Amino acid sequence: MAESIWILIVCSKFMFILIMVVNSEDVETNNKCTYSANKRILNCVGLENINKNLESFIKPGTQMLFIRDTRNATFHLNHHTHPNYANLVSYQILNSQYFLPNQGAFLGLSNVQYMEIHDNVWQRIEDNAFIGLRNLEVLNLANNHIKKLNTYAFKHLSKLRNLDLSQNSLEVIPSYVFENLSELEALYINNNFVKIVEENAFLGLPQLSMLFLTNNSLEYINADDFNKLKYLDHLHINFNKIKTINGQFNLPKLKFLQISNNKLRHLENNVFEQCSNLLSIDLSRNNLKSLSEEPFLKLDSLRHLNLYNNYVDLSKFLLLRENTAIIHN
Ligand SMILES: *[C@@H]1O[C@H](CO)[C@@H](O)[C@H](O)[C@H]1NC(C)=O
Ligand SMILES: *[C@@H]1O[C@H](CO)[C@@H](O)[C@H](O)[C@H]1NC(C)=O
Ligand SMILES: *[C@@H]1O[C@H](CO)[C@@H](O)[C@H](O)[C@H]1NC(C)=O
Numbered sequence: 001m002a003e004s005i006w007i008l009i010v011c012s013k014f015m016f017i018l019i020m021v022v023n024s025e026d027v028e029t030n031n032k033c034t035y036s037a038n039k040r041i042l043n044c045v046g047l048e049n050i051n052k053n054l055e056s057f058i059k060p061g062t063q064m065l066f067i068r069d070t071r072n073a074t075f076h077l078n079h080h081t082h083p084n085y086a087n088l089v090s091y092q093i094l095n096s097q098y099f100l101p102n103q104g105a106f107l108g109l110s111n112v113q114y115m116e117i118h119d120n121v122w123q124r125i126e127d128n129a130f131i132g133l134r135n136l137e138v139l140n141l142a143n144n145h146i147k148k149l150n151t152y153a154f155k156h157l158s159k160l161r162n163l164d165l166s167q168n169s170l171e172v173i174p175s176y177v178f179e180n181l182s183e184l185e186a187l188y189i190n191n192n193f194v195k196i197v198e199e200n201a202f203l204g205l206p207q208l209s210m211l212f213l214t215n216n217s218l219e220y221i222n223a224d225d226f227n228k229l230k231y232l233d234h235l236h237i238n239f240n241k242i243k244t245i246n247g248q249f250n251l252p253k254l255k256f257l258q259i260s261n262n263k264l265r266h267l268e269n270n271v272f273e274q275c276s277n278l279l280s281i282d283l284s285r286n287n288l289k290s291l292s293e294e295p296f297l298k299l300d301s302l303r304h305l306n307l308y309n310n311y312v313d314l315s316k317f318l319l320l321r322e323n324t325a326i327i328h329n
Pocket of ligand 3: 167168191192215
C-alpha cells in the first residue's frame with residue numbers, strides 16, 4: 001500500500017515536471033482553459049456556460065480554439081465580435097450537451113478557415129446560422145443529432161470547399177439548401193436517414209466533385225436531381241433502399257458510381273448513356289434480374305463493373321468483356 005502511494009507521487013511529480021518542461025513559457029489555466037504554443041492555441045474543457053468564461057482568455061494572437069465538454073453552449077448574437085477573435089483560423093466545438101448558435105453568433109470570425117462542430121446536441125440549423133464565416137473552407141458538422149436544415153442554413157459560406165453532415169438524423173434534403181456554395185467540392189451526407197431529396201436540392205454547386213449519400217433511406221433516385229452537378233466525379237448512393245432510378249443520368253465527368261447494397265431490380269438501357277467518362281460502376285448486392293449489357297455498351301471508359309450478388313446471366317455479356325473487368329458470382 002505504502003509503495004503504491006509512493007509510486008503515485010513520483011508519477012504525478014514526473015508528469016508535473018514534464019508539463020513544466022514542455023510548456024514552461026505559456027501555460028496559464030483557470031482549471032478549465034489551457035494555453036499552448038505561445039497562446040496561439042487555447043483549449044477549454046468542461047465550461048459550464050460559454051458566455052461567462054471565454055472572452056477574458058482569448059488573446060490577440062490566438063489562432064486555434066478548442067471547446068470541449070461544455071454543459072450549455074448557447075452562443076448569442078455577436079458572441080465572437082471581440083477583436084481578440086479576429087485572428088482565429090481554426091475553431092472546434094466538441095461534445096456539448098446543449099449547443100445553440102443564435103443568428104449572428106459567428107460574426108467576427110472572418111479569418112476562420114477550418115471549423116469542426118461535432119458530437120454536440122444540436123437539432124436544427126437555423127437560417128443564416130454561419131453568417132460572418134466568410135473565409136471558411138472546411139465545415140465538419142458530423143454527429144450532432146441534426147434533424148432539420150433550414151433552406152438558408154448555409155447562406156454566406158461562399159468559400160466553403162468541404163461540408164460534412166454525416167452521422168446526423170436528416171430525413172429531408174430541402175430544395176436550394178446548398179445554393180450559392182459555389183466553391184464546394186465535397187459534400188458528405190452519409191449515415192443519415194434521408195428519404196426525400198426535394199427538387200433542386202443539389203442546385204447551385206458548380207464545383208462539386210464528390211457526393212456521399214451512403215447509408216440513408218432513399219427508395220428511388222431521380223437522375224435529374226443530380227444532373228446539374230457537371231463536375232461530379234464520385235457519386236456514392238450505396239446502402240440505401242433504392243428500387244428504381246427514374247430518368248437518365250447526364251454527368252459528363254462522373255468516373256465512380258457506387259450503388260451497391262440497394263434493391264434495384266431493373267435498369268433502363270439509356271440510364272448511363274450520358275456519362276461517357278464512367279470508369280467504375282458498382283451494382284453489387286441488388287436484385288437485378290434479366291440485365292443485359294446494353295446499359296453499359298456506350299461507356300467507352302468503363303473498366304470495372306461489379307455485378308456480384310444479383311441474378312445476372314453473364315453469358316449474355318459478350319461485347320463488354322473486351323475492355324471491362326466484370327465481377328460477378
Ligand atoms: C443555456 O443558456 C442560455 C443562456 O445563455 C439559457 O437561455 C438556456 O435556457 C440554457 N439552456 C439549457 C438547456 O440549460
Ligand atoms: C443565393 O443567392 C441569391 C442571390 O444573392 C439569393 O437570392 C438566394 O436567396 C441565395 N440562396 C440561398 C439558399 O442562400
Ligand atoms: C448507418 O447510419 C446509421 C445512422 O447514422 C448508423 O447508426 C449506422 O451505424 C450506419 N451503418 C453503417 C454500416 O455505417
